[in-house]
Amino acid sequence: MKNNFSLKFNIFDILIAILAILISVSSIIIVNYKANSNGDRIINIQYQNTSIAKINYDELKEDMVYVIKKEDYPDLYGDFTVEISIDKGVRVHNITCPNHTCEKYGYISKKGKSIVCIPNGVIVSIESESIDDVISVG
Numbered sequence: 001m002k003n004n005f006s007l008k009f010n011i012f013d014i015l016i017a018i019l020a021i022l023i024s025v026s027s028i029i030i031v032n033y034k035a036n037s038n039g040d041r042i043i044n045i046q047y048q049n050t051s052i053a054k055i056n057y058d059e060l061k062e063d064m065v066y067v068i069k070k071e072d073y074p075d076l077y078g079d080f081t082v083e084i085s086i087d088k089g090v091r092v093h094n095i096t097c098p099n100h101t102c103e104k105y106g107y108i109s110k111k112g113k114s115i116v117c118i119p120n121g122v123i124v125s126i127e128s129e130s131i132d133d134v135i136s137v138g
C-alpha cells in the first residue's frame with residue numbers, strides 16, 4: 001500500500017512539472033505574440049531613394065546575403081553586399097566605396113537604425129512592418 005501511495009505521489013509530481021512547463025511555454029508564446037503585434041522588423045534596402053528589396057528580419061530562418069549587383073545598377077562602384085545575420089544584425093561588408101564609411105556602421109538590428117552609403121546611393125534601414133507589400137527574399 002505504501003508503494004502505491006508513493007507511486008501516485010510521483011505521478012502527481014510529474015503532472016505539476018508538466019503543468020509548470022506548459023505555463024512557461026505559453027507565457028513565452030504570449031510574449032512573442034506581443035512582440036509581433038508591435039510589427040516585425042523590416043530590412044528596407046534602397047538604391048537612389050527607391051526601395052529595391054524588403055526583407056522581414058523577424059521571420060528570417062537563417063543568415064543570408066543580399067547582393068545589389070553592379071550589372072543591374074551601373075552607378076554602383078561595385079557589387080554591394082548586405083549581410084544579414086540573425087544573431088548579430090545587418091551590416092554591409094567588402095564594399096567598393098571611396099570612403100568605406102558605410103562599413104564602419106557595423107551591425108545594426110534595431111528599428112529606426114540605418115546604414116548609409118552616399119557614394120553608392122544605398123541606404124539599408126530597419127523599419128516597422130507597414131502595409132506596403134513585403135517581398136520575402138530567401
Ligand SMILES: [Zn+2]
Nearest residue numbers: 097100102117
Ligand atoms: Zn560606402
